[in-house]
Amino acid sequence: MSVRAKFVCNEVRKRKFNKQDEGGATVILTPVTSGSEENKEFWQYTPSGHIEMQIKNEAAEKYFELGEEYYIDFTKAE
Template identity: 40%
Template sequence: MSVRAKFRCTTIAHAFTNNPEYSAATITLVPVWEQEGVNRKWSKATPSGELKMMITNPEAVEQFDLGKEYFVDLTPAD
């Protein structure tokens, strides 16, 4: 079984170092409340939680925009 959840990007915190190869960003995502939609399948009431990732690949960081919504798919890693 898998769970699909919709999250919104609320924070993109860049951490810079003297070496650009080692720069990083912490991305924070929170669940989206919606009357209908994908989140109603896993959260019958107001969804709560937070997903926080430190990303050290600049190309991956560029995939996130503040305020934009993203799907998070959770499947067993057998």
């Protein structure tokens, strides 16, 4: 079994994690609330939340765009 949620990217912030670090980004996502019937349905089951990731992979960092929506799939690790 897995659980799917739909989140929107609210912030992508470039940053250094320490003085010696090359840097990366902080990405913040929150549940979708409106904009489509699908979003309203997702909001009904996930009305609030917050995902914050510190990313040090340039390709992954570039993947997240402000205002874009993303499906989040949760699958239990064995």
